[in-house]
Amino acid sequence: MILRGVISSHYSLLLLLIDFLVVSSSITRVLSGGVIHVKYKFAGSQRSIVDLKVHDSVRQLRILAGVDLPLGGSGRPDGLGLYYARIGIGTPSKDYYVQVDTGSDIMWVNCIQCKECPRRSSLGIDLTLYNIEDSATGKLVSCDQDFCYAINGGPLAGCTANMSCPYLEIYGDGSSTAGYFVNDIVLYDRVSGDLKTSSANGSVIFGCGATQSGNLGSSNEESLDGILGFGKANSSMISQLASSGKVKNMFAHCLDGVNGGGIFAIGHVVRPKVNMTPLVPNQPHYNVNMTAVQVGHDFLSFTPDIFDSGDRQGVIIDSGTTLAYLPEMVYEPLVSKILSRQPDLKLQTVHDEYTCFQYSKSLDEAFPNVTFHFENSVTLKVYPHEYLFPYNGLWCIGWQNSGMQSRDRKNMTLLGDLVLSNKLVLYDLENQTIGWTEYNCSSSIQVLDERTGTVHLVGSQNISSACHLNAWFITVLILLATLLHFLGC
Numbered sequence: 332m333i334l335r336g337v338i339s340s341h342y343s344l345l346l347l348l349i350d351f352l353v354v355s356s357s358i359t360r361v362l363s364g365g366v367i368h369v370k371y372k373f374a375g376s377q378r379s380i381v382d383l384k385v386h387d388s389v390r391q392l393r394i395l396a397g398v399d400l401p402l403g404g405s406g407r408p409d410g411l412g413l414y415y416a417r418i419g420i421g422t423p424s425k426d427y428y429v430q431v432d433t434g435s436d437i438m439w440v441n442c443i444q445c446k447e448c449p450r451r452s453s454l455g456i457d458l459t460l461y462n463i464e465d466s467a468t469g470k471l472v473s474c475d476q477d478f479c480y481a482i483n484g485g486p487l488a489g490c491t492a493n494m495s496c497p498y499l500e501i502y503g504d505g506s507s508t509a510g511y512f513v514n515d516i517v518l519y520d521r522v523s524g525d526l527k528t529s530s531a532n533g534s535v536i537f538g539c540g541a542t543q544s545g546n547l548g549s550s551n552e553e554s555l556d557g558i559l560g561f562g563k564a565n566s567s568m569i570s571q572l573a574s575s576g577k578v579k580n581m582f583a584h585c586l587d588g589v590n591g592g593g594i595f596a597i598g599h600v601v602r603p604k605v606n607m608t609p610l611v612p613n614q615p616h617y618n619v620n621m622t623a624v625q626v627g628h629d630f631l632s633f634t635p636d637i638f639d640s641g642d643r644q645g646v647i648i649d650s651g652t653t654l655a656y657l658p659e660m661v662y663e664p665l666v667s668k669i670l671s672r673q674p675d676l677k678l679q680t681v682h683d684e685y686t687c688f689q690y691s692k693s694l695d696e697a698f699p700n701v702t703f704h705f706e707n708s709v710t711l712k713v714y715p716h717e718y719l720f721p722y723n724g725l726w727c728i729g730w731q732n733s734g735m736q737s738r739d740r741k742n743m744t745l746l747g748d749l750v751l752s753n754k755l756v757l758y759d760l761e762n763q764t765i766g767w768t769e770y771n772c773s774s775s776i777q778v779l780d781e782r783t784g785t786v787h788l789v790g791s792q793n794i795s796s797a798c799h800l801n802a803w804f805i806t807v808l809i810l811l812a813t814l815l816h817f818l819g820c
Contacts, residue, residue: 417429421469422468424518428452429556433561434562435560436560438568439498441460442460445460445542448540470515482496509541510540513538516534516535517537519597533575569582572597581759583600585776586753600776607757609763619646620638624661627668638744651747653747654748657732658733659733670686673690703746717749754767
């Protein structure tokens, strides 16, 4: 009786210890940040100048078209974004490869009904068509639901309560995508400890693409399954997860311009520290107010309202654009200041618009840095090796003159991947601010768990953290082994 009582007592202690470990583990997984590992679409291949410009031209048409359309605001998955990731959708979950895009709002994937959707991709991935009937958690979104009202600005004419809520997007190049909204479970990685992730999910409303036309059709070679919008509207995935209490309405990206790829971290990034500048209100994209442009030690002379054009105010921050576009009154003095450092250069014009030259010495020693200044004393520094890119033995200037674009894009100011790579860019939608800092995107960042107050590492491996974690488990195993030995097992 005494031995049985001892065994029973220690067995209860063992169960209590195991229960403690399980509970402790689950606590660290509640309301942690999320992480989406992305791949650079053009990694391993040097894109020509023509490719870069075509990519940006089509994307800008999409951005501008999305401003005027009350429905959708989605992006095209074929050449408009630079980064893509794998997520899970449905029950049981199936994998989908989607463009991760800060320039669009809603998430959408190609649907089983689609006849002109791409079936293969040159990116080395398997494409999947979403079928609501294959998912136990998939539900149609009807025309009388709040989401349908919100995205259309009220009831949609001819759309009754027993009908599916439609979406439609028409782009400046004549392409279009149309379908209907569904609600299903979306799986993504959640930060559950230093350098560890666990599966998290949330109910998200997204578009099911049933009809594609133009460049969205099956002829596109660099196709993906759809798009994951990280835009600022309430319809975006990040906003939907935040409204349900799953995450904070904050995210950051760190895109590696050297090796390609990077991460999108959902939640409050506490390290590195980032200085923030306010977003311009009532703009459909991430617009900020630029106050000055500095080339080396010299400031260009212009008034800040040069960045405003009609209803479009401020400077668009867009990681899905390859280059950087400046108004003519900023572009011309900026390029002139850069080239004045090397007056003996023999300039060549490539493809009627790119200023290029031969140079064999250090770019960063020969040419000036370009620094953009924003509200709240926030700066964005761009080095010569970032704004100059190689082409057929030449170096070409990556700054683009938006004054030479079409009428719709004339004098647009848009800062893309050319200036955003190798920087941590933080989007705080709770406080309507955005900021950035230079950072090694192959290293780790720290994301705060809002519920527990603990900080988790996201990114590259950290030996000391892994060893600390292993030592903790070893200690627990030793305790368990000692207890079992005492019990005579």
